[in-house]
Every structure is written in structure tokens, then in C-alpha cells.
Amino acid sequence: MKLTASLTSPYARKIRILLAEKQIPCELVVDSPWETATSVPALNPLGKVPVLETDDGEAFFDSPVIAGFLEALDIPPHFIPQAGMPAVRVRQTEALADGILDAAVLAYLETLRPAEARLQSSIDRQHDKINRALARLESQLTGEFFHDDRISLADVAVGCALEYLDLRAPGLDWRAHYPRLKAFLAQIGERDSFVSTRPPA
Numbered sequence: 123m124k125l126t127a128s129l130t131s132p133y134a135r136k137i138r139i140l141l142a143e144k145q146i147p148c149e150l151v152v153d154s155p156w157e158t159a160t161s162v163p164a165l166n167p168l169g170k171v172p173v174l175e176t177d178d179g180e181a182f183f184d185s186p187v188i189a190g191f192l193e194a195l196d197i198p199p200h201f202i203p204q205a206g207m208p209a210v211r212v213r214q215t216e217a218l219a220d221g222i223l224d225a226a227v228l229a230y231l232e233t234l235r236p237a238e239a240r241l242q243s244s245i246d247r248q249h250d251k252i253n254r255a256l257a258r259l260e261s262q263l264t265g266e267f268f269h270d271d272r273i274s275l276a277d278v279a280v281g282c283a284l285e286y287l288d289l290r291a292p293g294l295d296w297r298a299h300y301p302r303l304k305a306f307l308a309q310i311g312e313r314d315s316f317v318s319t320r321p322p323a
């Protein structure tokens with residue numbers, strides 16, 4: 123199996139964490155879709171990472187689909203409940219965390235524009251989405267993990283989203299407003315799978 127990813131992609135990091143937790147051997151091919159020499163569009167017409175290629179040559183994207191593929195391999199520990207509402211709820215939390223990423227990426231790209239072309243209202247709009255999503259996550263977190271008493275894809279996705287905010291939107295200072303999320307990240311961030319996939323400084 124081969125995973126094409128950039129080292130800073132939080133979507134790809136979700137998958138790298140699942141691979142590490144499940145101890146699934148997988149070659150990591152570092153490729154940034156923003157570079158002109160990228161091979162990503164040949165694998166994923168949308169030109170985005172992560173892409174996972176199976177040994178049979180099938181390519182899967184995007185990260186929720188790849189997470190589903192890894193679960194379908196039936197290699198423990200499992201990160202998505204087998205079926206029914208528990209699986210839907212884990213996926214819902216993953217969607218909320220991924221939505222934070224989508225908003226953070228858009229806000230970050232806006233900050234890269236020259237000052238005279240930058241739309242502060244666009245950045246504010248994305249930051250509002252992030253804050254509403256963080257408030258929802260803060261209210262949903264009543265124990266150590268988001269669902270049941272064991273780690274799931276929901277926890278991995280939220281952990282990746284929070285650390286991505288640290289990387290690309292440090293000015294948001296989310297820890298000052300969301301103490302449960304702060305404690306959550308302090309704990310989950312110590313797992314080997316998180317430490318070994320942290321983006322380079």
C-alpha cells in the first residue's frame with residue numbers, strides 16, 4: 123500500500139495516524155499538490171492529498187473514504203463502529219473536525235494574498251465557522267473521548283484539526299476559550315501516532 127501525502131496536510135495526517143495505530147505497513151510518498159511537478163492529479167483528478175493506492179493499483183481519496191477503506195480491512199483496533207447510529211455519530215464528529223480544516227485552509231489561503239487584495243470579511247467568515255464548530259465540540263466532549271470510552275476516528279479527526287489551528291491560525295488562541303478541548307489535545311497529542319506524524323516545524 124502507498125499513501126501520497128504532504129507532511130503538513132491535516133487530512134493526510136488523520137490517515138497516517140490510523141495507519142500507525144493499526145500498525146499497517148504503508149509506503150509514504152511525500153508530494154505537495156501545490157508544486158508544479160506534482161503527481162497528485164494523475165492519482166486524484168481533484169488534485170488533493172491524501173491518496174491511498176492499494177497493492178492492486180486502486181486509488182482511494184478523500185480522507186473519510188480512505189478511513190472507511192482501512193476499517194474495511196478489519197484490522198484492529200477499530201476506529202469506526204461497525205454500523206448504525208454509533209457509526210453515523212463518529213462520522214458526524216469527523217465531518218465537523220474536517221469542516222474546521224476546510225475553513226482554516228480557506229482563511230489561511232486568504233492571508234497569503236497581497237494585503238491590498240485580501241478580504242478580511244472572508245477570513246472573519248471562516249473564523250466564525252471555526253469558532254462555532256469548536257463550541258459545538260466543546261459541548262459534546264463529556265469524557266475522555268468523543269464517543270464511548272475508547273478512541274475513535276472522531277478523536278483522531280478533532281486532534282488533527284486542533285493541531286492544524288495551532289499551525290495555521292495561532293492567533294485564534296482556541297485554548298483560551300475551550301478548556302475541555304485543551305485538555306483533550308494535551309492527552310491525545312501524547313500518543314505515539316500523533317507524535318510521529320506531527321508536521322515539521
Ligand SMILES: N[C@@H](CCC(=O)N[C@@H](CS)C(=O)NCC(=O)O)C(=O)O
Binds near residue numbers: 133134170171184
Ligand atoms: N476533503 C479532502 C480534503 C483534502 C485537501 O483539501 N487536501 C489539501 C492538502 S491539506 C490539498 O491537497 N489541497 C490542494 C488543492 O486544493 O489544490 C480530504 O478529506 O481528503
